[in-house]
Amino acid sequence: MKIINYTIIILSTLILAWVVPMLYHLGVDKASKSNFIYYSSIEKDFCSVSYDKAKNKNIRKNINTDKEYSKTEFDSILPLYFHRQLSSEGKLPDSINGVFISPKLLRQKQLFFRNKPTNKNRPHIQLFTLFESMSGRVRLELPGDFFRLDNNIEFINPETNTVKKEKSEMFMNAFIKKGFTFPAKGVFGNPSVLKSYDEGYFIIDNKDQIFHLKMVNGTPFFRNTNMPIGIKPQFISVVEPNDKSFYAFVFDCDNKVYIISTTNYNFTEVPCPEYDINRDNLSIMANMLYWNISVTSTKGKTVFALDATNKVVVDSITIKSKSVKNNLTKYIFPFTIKLESYNTKYVKPSIKPGNYYAFMLNFFFMILYVGVNKFRKKEIKIISIIWVVITGIFGLIPSIVFNKA
Amino acid sequence: MWKAIIYKEWKKTKWFNIGIWMVAILLLTYIFMKIGRSFRFVGMEHLWDVVVNRDQFLFRNLKYFPIAAGIIFGLSQFVPEVIEKRIKLTLHLPLPKHRAILIMIAYGLILLTITFTIHILTTIVFVQLYFPKEIIISMIFTIVPWYISGLVAYSFIAMISLEPTWKRRIFNIILMVLTLDLFYISDFPGAYRFNIYLVILISIYVMPFVFLSVNRFKKGIQD
Numbered sequence: 001m002k003i004i005n006y007t008i009i010i011l012s013t014l015i016l017a018w019v020v021p022m023l024y025h026l027g028v029d030k031a032s033k034s035n036f037i038y039y040s041s042i043e044k045d046f047c048s049v050s051y052d053k054a055k056n057k058n059i060r061k062n063i064n065t066d067k068e069y070s071k072t073e074f075d076s077i078l079p080l081y082f083h084r085q086l087s088s089e090g091k092l093p094d095s096i097n098g099v100f101i102s103p104k105l106l107r108q109k110q111l112f113f114r115n116k117p118t119n120k121n122r123p124h125i126q127l128f129t130l131f132e133s134m135s136g137r138v139r140l141e142l143p144g145d146f147f148r149l150d151n152n153i154e155f156i157n158p159e160t161n162t163v164k165k166e167k168s169e170m171f172m173n174a175f176i177k178k179g180f181t182f183p184a185k186g187v188f189g190n191p192s193v194l195k196s197y198d199e200g201y202f203i204i205d206n207k208d209q210i211f212h213l214k215m216v217n218g219t220p221f222f223r224n225t226n227m228p229i230g231i232k233p234q235f236i237s238v239v240e241p242n243d244k245s246f247y248a249f250v251f252d253c254d255n256k257v258y259i260i261s262t263t264n265y266n267f268t269e270v271p272c273p274e275y276d277i278n279r280d281n282l283s284i285m286a287n288m289l290y291w292n293i294s295v296t297s298t299k300g301k302t303v304f305a306l307d308a309t310n311k312v313v314v315d316s317i318t319i320k321s322k323s324v325k326n327n328l329t330k331y332i333f334p335f336t337i338k339l340e341s342y343n344t345k346y347v348k349p350s351i352k353p354g355n356y357y358a359f360m361l362n363f364f365f366m367i368l369y370v371g372v373n374k375f376r377k378k379e380i381k382i383i384s385i386i387w388v389v390i391t392g393i394f395g396l397i398p399s400i401v402f403n404k405a
Numbered sequence: 406m407w408k409a410i411i412y413k414e415w416k417k418t419k420w421f422n423i424g425i426w427m428v429a430i431l432l433l434t435y436i437f438m439k440i441g442r443s444f445r446f447v448g449m450e451h452l453w454d455v456v457v458n459r460d461q462f463l464f465r466n467l468k469y470f471p472i473a474a475g476i477i478f479g480l481s482q483f484v485p486e487v488i489e490k491r492i493k494l495t496l497h498l499p500l501p502k503h504r505a506i507l508i509m510i511a512y513g514l515i516l517l518t519i520t521f522t523i524h525i526l527t528t529i530v531f532v533q534l535y536f537p538k539e540i541i542i543s544m545i546f547t548i549v550p551w552y553i554s555g556l557v558a559y560s561f562i563a564m565i566s567l568e569p570t571w572k573r574r575i576f577n578i579i580l581m582v583l584t585l586d587l588f589y590i591s592d593f594p595g596a597y598r599f600n601i602y603l604v605i606l607i608s609i610y611v612m613p614f615v616f617l618s619v620n621r622f623k624k625g626i627q628d
Contacts, residue, residue, distance in 0.1 A: 001616070008614060161536065340591065348600065
């Protein structure tokens with residue numbers, strides 16, 4: 001019976017190591033101060049919008065000079081971002097830095113892209129919608145089937161839940177003809193009818209080559225992108241931008257980011273701040289002249305401004321995060337257990353050890369255990385003392401509560 | 406002797422069992438009718454689209470059935486034993502130590518497992534008519550933790566009911582609530598896919614807990 005009692009103490013300890021820190025964070029965590037950072041094509045400097053709690057308003061300023069702007073002034077120094085507002089007020093300039101601009105051109109060259117770790121780390125049902133890319137219709141329509149890609153490609157008719165043999169064979173032949181190695185390691189697309197056009201899927205085969213799959217007039221369009229040697233892709237985000245200049249972003253195992261150009265599938269590396277796809281948030285705000293590449297991690301935010309034409313870094317800024325989290329947990333708790341994370345949609349247990357002080361505190365809890373049991377005239381068990389020394393407050397509570405078998 | 410114990414358990418829990426089966430049938434009928442309505446209104450392709458591309462889960466109504474079944478079945482089996490002090494008689498039967506309790510627990514766990522297995526299999530039989538294996542696998546990984554939580558709830562209810570002191574009973578209830586919370590951390594379809602083994606392990610881990618309560622009951626612990 002003692003063994004069963006110990007198993008109860010172990011379970012209780014582990015559950016407390018999960019629940020107590022979670023409750024602590026629920027009680028004390030505050031949202032980190034977020035600020036939008038833009039690269040101004042007029043000032044040639046980084047500007048930001050951030051909320052000032054003391055003044056109870058948004059502050060718009062040049063980060064380097066600290067010069068503050070009104071809302072209207074801010075619009076005018078960032079015409080490439082706020083062109084719609086400027087256009088409605090008739091204040092949109094004809095050219096910036098000698099480059100002719102128009103609302104149509106600005107819209108075409110504008111791109112907002114965000115990638116968070118859960119885009120990659122999430123359960124996904126391995127069925128895919130392949131739209132007709134040249135339907136001749138303005139709006140995309142569901143194609144009437146889904147495909148799966150295991151050791152072959154199969155199209156399934158959802159109305160009958162049966163395989164469309166003819167179509168499957170036609171696409172399978174295209175895969176064989178182009179030297180695709182089954183099974184696929186990843187299939188990446190953008191299966192939304194809300195987008196303006198469709199570029200199908202980019203597929204990583206078993207030899208880490210990237211292939212491009214589309215359906216054109218009901219027939220397969222399947223190409224090897226002939227990715228340069230040395231890139232080992234781990235994730236692809238198909239973008240389909242308005243100007244049709246590129247297909248997708250490729251994230252490789254060395255945490256580098258590439259774009260696949262629509263011209264001969266050229267791979268161009270996008271200079272990017274230190275970026276871990278499994279932990280950090282990436283956002284790209286692109287316009288006619290500059291690309292704003294921003295990586296937000298626990299350390300802070302780093303922004304690169306790139307020349308839109310040649311993707312060369314023209315400026316960069318790093319804002320270190322002020323620790324808004326009261327990180328007392330690591331001083332009190334010898335370890336904490338997490339089952340959920342902002343970085344994944346999976347339930348995934350992870351143990352985070354506390355620091356040296358927390359282990360020192362465990363001895364205090366051990367003395368407390370002895371004191372409480374002496375006071376209550378209960379048996380003091382060596383094994384429980386060891387357990388409290390290892391697990392601290394998490395082990396102390398169940399060791400007292402479940403003292404008697 | 407074990408047949409007599411099982412007969413006694415059946416007599417005691419029969420109507421609760423039938424009630425659980427009725428709810429199980431009604432729940433599945435409701436879910437199938439609801440999905441059938443969606444078929445007719447928006448078509449299968451749209452339904453597949455929301456499941457595959459928009460992470461919708463069509464069987465969310467199953468979520469609390471297993472845990473409710475486990476708790477109700479456990480209470481129906483063990484509360485009368487405690488209130489009417491019948492457990493004292495059971496513990497004095499001429500059987501090896503804990504054998505009678507083992508049979509009672511095995512009866513409950515096997516019956517619940519059969520009920521849950523039939524429920525899951527019926528769902529799969531229906532689902533495989535309209536959905537491919539990929540959607541079925543995702544569905545299984547989503548609902549299995551809920552069904553296992555029913556078995557865990559049952560084990561805890563047995564432990565709590567047979568515990569002789571109220572103080573320890575309250576701590577056991579707290580432990581049960583927190584342990585069951587582990588099975589409901591995420592609703593996202595397939596979230597438990599890589600840790601389903603952990604969920605199964607917990608259900609096995611908590612099964613012997615009841616014997617501690619029985620032992621304390623036999624010892625006549627008062628505090």
